[in-house]
Amino acid sequence: MTAASPFLPAVPAAPASRIPRVLTIAGSDPSGGAGIQADLKSIAAHGGYGMAAITALTAQNTRGVSAIHVPPADFLTAQLDAVSADIRIDAVKIGMLGDAAVIDAVRTWLAKVRPAIVVLDPVMVATSGDRLLQAPAESALQELLPYADLITPNLAELAILLNEPVAGNWAAALEQGKRLAAGTGTTVLVKGGHLDGDGAAGGAGEHGDGCPDALVNTCGVLARDVIVVPGERVRTSNSHGTGCSLSAAMATVQARVGDWEAALREVKPWLEGALRTSADLDVGSGNGPVHHFHHVQQQTAHHGTGAGGGELHRVPAAGEFARGLRETAAADLEAIYGLDFITALADGSLPEKDFAYYLGQDALYLNGYSRVLSRAAAIAPTEAEQLFWTRSAQNCLSVEAELHRTWLRGRTAERTLGPVTKSYVDHLLAASVTGSYGVLIAAVLPCFWLYAEVGQALHNRFLAAGAPESHPYAAWLRTYADPEFADATRQAIAHTDTAARAASPGERDAMTVAFRQSARYEVDFFDAPRVHA
Known part of the structure; x- marks a missing residue:
């Protein structure tokens, strides 16, 4: 009677397989901190198998974006068709989309394939302040929003999507999230990371150093219209790729647990740790990347574990x-x-x-x-x-x-x-x-x-x-x-x-x-x- 438990097979890592297969559709960051590079790290950090279809090539580093090249949209379609024709996709994360033709290609593919989980990070403004999506493509992006199960804009992007001023406090951000959710029929993740201490506190019951996030919904996907998950604000200049990393992690964990609230409660502490330990990477002279694998640390004699070797601390795989x-x-x-x-x-x-x-x-x-x-x-x-x-x-x-x-x-x-x-x-x-x-x-x-x-x-x-x-x-x-x-x-x-x-x-x-x-x-x-x- 010591054979494997008959109850263990019911703890899968994803509905279709033990390892979630997650496709990121996004731009490339040669410095490794954002875009598909950040997405693939986030997917791996949460036990997923990452795949990528590249929408744009950028010339950027921790100090900013200097050039963007958008390949033909039909080549993106060829990438998407090649992956979906061979591999069952558990979740899709969408990031930078370049121009209207690229957005249309993604929307057409989504309508055909109908992935079970779609997380859309409407990448329009980089952390550095650079505009990554030009105005002519914004109306095409609006048509893509209803295809998503979760939208994860930063506050500047949330304002652009609503054609409103940027929210100055948490209460205003939540109201904008409600309007976007109502207009798209899609759950919106409102993020408090770009608010200052007082702004984050305003209307949320958080202390000045709080950094809340909220799942806002009006279409019955969640049991409540607004679910606020509090968090601690991490003071760091290394936040390059934070939005990419969060959205890719949410897609991966959602494919495993099937619950947006549970996914956010798992991802948020991980991201806080990634920000807190970002300085350990010592990458670049500007806005550096987060530490995606901070939870997998090889402790060596150099770190005080002695000559006997290292001890591996990592998050267990699902099950x-x-x-x-x-x-x-x-x-x-x-x-x-x-x-x-x-x-x-x-x-x-x-x-x-x-x-x-x-x-x-x-x-x-x-x-x-x-x-x-x-x-x-x-x-x-x-x-x-x-x-x-x-x-x-x-x-x-x-x-x-x-x-x-x-x-x-x-x-x-x-x-x-x-x-x-x-x-x-x-x-x-x-x-x-x-x-x-x-x-x-x-x-x-x-x-x-x-x-x-x-x-x-x-x-x-x-x-x-x-x-x-x-x-x-x-x-x-x-x-x-x-x-x-x-x-x-x-x-x-x-x-x-x-x-x-x-x-x-x-x-x-x-x-x-x-x-x-x-x-x-x-x-x-x-x-x-x-x-x-």
């Missing part, structure tokens, strides 16, 4: 952390399957008093477990996760509790917490007060995962024996092989894996420890009836 947890639980599952309680439960020979003790403790455990799940719902970073943990808490108190009440009605069962149950609940409550969402859901995960695997294994044995109606525990065996419980388990695994990707290395270590402790308690919990007897 990698979950697979690691499953490996740590393999021994615990083996121990569970070897318990007399499980063997007797499977063949129906388990004394009723032992099963009654087990269910009585389980009912008491679920009461505490539901409180911990409610805490997870309260601190979850996205609405989807809040709803999932809330439903799970309710399920503990209704469906599963009803099974226990039915079984225990008229039977003698222990009504006080046994030592194992108390220790397990105390462990979960301790995890719930750490303040870490990742540690908390890692702690609650074994009650989903190990329970589901054990329940499925016992159910398979039950079916192999002909599923006799005379089996005294048939109802329990059927309940824990329920498809809805299996689906909930997959969701819990996926949420934990996503939290680990957004966590620091130290927090991931703490998540692993919390998971392993809970897995060990699962073994003890199944064995508690024997010890109690």
